[in-house]
Amino acid sequence: MGNISPESIVNDLRYLQLLSRSFPTIADASTEIINLEAILNLPKGTEHFLTDIHGEYEAFQHVLKNGSGAVKRKVNEIFAHALRESEKKELCTLIYYPEEKLRLIKAQEKELDDWYQITLNQLVKVCQNVSSKYTRSKVRKALPGEFSYIIQELLHESSVDPNKQAYINVIISTIISTRRADDFIVAMCNLIQRLTIDSLHIVGDIYDRGPGAHIIMDTLCDYHNFDIQWGNHDILWMGAASGNDACIANVIRLSMRYGNLATLEDGYGINLLPLATFAMDTYGDDPCTVFMPKTDFSDGQHNEKTLKLIAQMHKAITVIQFKLEAAIIDRRPEFGMQGRKLLDKIDYKRGIFVYEGKEYPLRDMNFPTIDPANPYRLTDEEEELVGKIHASFMNSEKLRKHMRCLYTYGGMYLVCNSNLLYHASVPLNEDGSFRHVVINGKEYWGHKLLQKTDQLIRTAYFGEEGTSRTDFAVDYMWYLWCGPDAPSFDKDKMATFERYFVGDKDLCKETKGHYYTLRNEAETCDRILLEFGVTPGPHSHIINGHVPVKTLKGEKPVKAGGKLLVIDGGFSKAYQPETGIAGYTLVYHSHGLQLVQHEPFQSRQKAIEEGLDIKSTTFLVEFNSQRMMVKDTDKGAELVTQIADLEKLLAAYRMGLIKEKE
Template identity: 45%
Template sequence: MSYVEKLVREKFPTKQAIITEITNLEAILNLPKATEHYVSDLHGEFNAFDHTLRNGSGNVKQKIVENFAGRLTPKNIQDFATLIYYPEDELAFQKGELPDQEALEQWYLNTISNLIELLKVTATKYTRSKVRKALNPDFVYITEELLYNDQQEHDKKNYYNKILRNLVDLKQSDYFITATCYTIQRLVVDHLHVIGDIYDRGPAPDKIMETLMRYHSVDIQWGNHDVLWLGAVAGSALCMMNLLRICARYNNLAIIEEAYGINLRHLSMFAEKNYEDNEAFRPKTLENEEFVMPDEKLQITQIHQAVAVIQFKLEGQLKKRRPEFKLDEMVLLNQINWEKKEIKIDGLNYKLENTCFGTVNHEAPFELTEEESEVVRSLLNSFMNATKLRKHLDFLVSKGSMYKVYNGNLLFHGCIPVAKDGTFQAFEYEGESYSGRRLLDFCEQKLKKAYRKVHKGESVEADMIWYLWQGSLSPLFGKHCMTTFARYFIAKDEPKVEHKNAYFELRKEEWFCKQLLEEFGLNQENGHVINGHTPVKKEQEPILANKKMIVIDGGYSKAYQPITGIGGYTLLYNSYGLQLVTHHPFTSKNDAVKNGRDIISTRKIVNQELERQTVADTDIGKEIKKSLEMLREILSNYDN
């Protein structure tokens, strides 16, 4: 008997226990496939993400319509949906709208009955034990009695109605309604996939991380913006300066100080001393966004310049340290003609404007001043020891990966670097070549190793994390270089162009997507590649390559919504197939509650299954089948 078989015998000590488990697992295989929910490029937009999560990308509303259309008016359907999304807020709103106590009690009775009916619908895909785990512990008994008894059955009708009445009379209605709403949210979506870029641009990535840490089932594919934060905590000063620059650029330094408790006073004092106002470095703000203090905009502008210049210096140091990264097109401080205020890029000279190079030594442009070195050292120590940030990023590493193969689909954030003919490009590292799936496995291994190693000062190992941010063969970047320097200091457009990897054109081709699926061991006919990273612009389509490629970065970030024209794409994969969901830009929770405004726009069927899928067709089903094979073998030999 193998070690695994011994463990099974310990868990199932009797023959009858094994028979019961076989019966249970066989039954589970025949349940409908549960719903998967895909989101991408959240970029700190917590409110929109939270709403999408609560409504299951419209799944809640759809189930209400399917079961209550004709019995509830459209307004009552929307009010019921909003109650499930925001139970505490909708309860408070309804209490203010209802005329008297009798009307409120009647509303309670009707609402609880409707919630139980909807809960029955959402629970049908799960075993009773899994539903029980999703229930609020305080109401397990009451909910199960209501859930598994037919209120129309004559002998049980009075029993059922008395439970409802007691919930009202004992002042438990609010708590029960709230608990049941969250259970419905929990059961509507079984598993969440986050395809990268939780961090940067938006105001509250920390709240997104807290929500994900509480979520019942989630995986994450890292995005290029996520690895910046991982690199900073792993000891990369260059990653840290990049993320500080992005936070300053989008007026989000509050994330650093208020959300994660990292003091920027030292940096602010240094910036105030060495930099003036500079139009190119003023923070990008949303319409009607105001600054709290009169001098706040100037202060951010000064910090923005300080961290950008330190970043450019550190890039030069990295080029010397890691020649295999081939950073010639990016490192530019040493190409400046200081007398003419010009810079040479690709053999052409360009005039510099909006310059702020007062701390740059013309003879040694990549050297930090003593003040800059101290600012970097102090900030890096703060990042590496920020408790809340470390907790969030520990979770990001534990639940994250470069890619995910899940239920026949391939999920990754950016790209697989390829030549124009579709040949996988090789990244050379310490005498080894890595391409295709092997490149992603290598990058994941390096990232996890660098993050988990304890560092004192800047980490050479974490240089690889920085390469994932903007290296020319990084699967998370996908361009020849990042032209940050040119965007700040050069008026002409030519040096600002970032040439995309051939992947982004080839992913429109069905043959290429089938090649990707084959590389990762997936079925070329049934599988799909699901991407984020590049916003789908107004004139572009999110579904490509004869439905083999689905790009779901549609504009969660408000910064991208002018070019996408929408508030984001999400994807649902249930027992009937794949559905792409288009969202309107999110306004506010208050608007959702008071005006019943949802953000669902349209659904588009990506594929429709000829036969409804069951658990047997999923990855979990494969594991169950393996368990069944082992259990049957043990059962056949049990008496021996």
């Protein structure tokens, strides 16, 4: 206070007058300073990092419920020798799935009132533990309205004092006698889940492959504190929602490839009947063997007839996709993707693909909708079909809601508490310098490149329709999905055509950008951190997803001596044969940074009935010798600024420059 000069107060007087509306008296300003100073000295909240979820909603929801094993650790700490292992497992399952577990217990338990009394006391202890690092105000805001007062009483009374224990017992007995125990248990369990994770970071790729991206988005849209760093699959869906027909075709193709119709039809109400009708008419006699979905990773509910129809739809949309992409390539020569127009390199009479002087036999030679003289022209039927599907995407209310959520809480990158989060890459040259990428005639690289792509993604969705600026941004959404210099992709090509129609290993090879090799070097990571305004140090990291870590082959998620962490370990079932595990999550709490390696999640049903939790192994990446407090975080820096402003306001009141209000 003594260091505040009168000049600085006079200079900031207009701002301080605005601030005085929120804190109209000396008492109000003083109370807020005391409150903020107290918050600075609390332990930092737990941050939870997940990436590449790819529609695996059951595993995702379970990891949120158990806090990557944090709830189990808390239960073990609190009831170390007081409960048997089976009892601790039962308590954990109740916390994860309270409604479902209560139904099972009520069907089996003979002394239900005793069970309620014991369980409610246990839940109070767990809740007291997980709420201890937060202010009463923050906990109060998280409480369910109808039980807010009672939970506050239980949380802030010590059971050590015999008088207080009697008081707690009376509250719990009354909850049971008034038949509110079930609702109260559900409320307590949900509160424990919420307080275990303070903030959630999704480092990209919510969509595609698995059956429930829409369910994941429903969960996120209602989550208390989260952010998203867009992945290439998210951007593809955002491009589709922005009206890019090539992106729409890619979205549908991937859904067919993994036999996943649920997200499109049940999740977003996309009408696939026109595509099914067109596919049956066009490919009725075609077995479409190459286009059979990856049934190992689908929901397992499709019979042989349905699988054949999906394969026909798959082929139909794939051919349409190549035609739609060719139109963008011709319209945007600056994308430099002429080499990805491949339909004109087919000898349709001989069934041969001719590429760079070599001939390759085709795996599928039936092309009823392609005119060899003009292979990229959509037939009238295809054009009509594209129009119908486009309208279905544009008119989906649920898709619009989820896209708004992705845009509001998402971005290309995030800097948070000395960690730099982005999904895929920052394009680099072979020598480690930042690759200069030309967009609309201007060069961008490093931090500016990710800022520019972020801006284009927003323009594509929110920009004024029909303007050249918006049209370019909409086309660029497709480039971000598969363009060589796109930070969300960063490979020489996406070999979609080659994988379907040729199958030659050399032709199908996609060469990753230099980033993916150079990120193993500490010097490269330091250069990238500095580029994004992060001072390299022992607690600074880059956190990536995008490329699954092949744990089976001995690959490690921790790179460059701990400066970079790749936490894509195979959440998606499609990747688990390659990775050997079922994903990584990262937990950053006040004691340090922990990497959690997960085994495959059996099912929600087994978790409830048999108490089968995800088997997880925790690795300590970094340990803080002194507990990290709120004052050591980005939030702490904001609070310090607020305190300084409030101290100026106090000085202005005391100097008579601003009058206190009633």
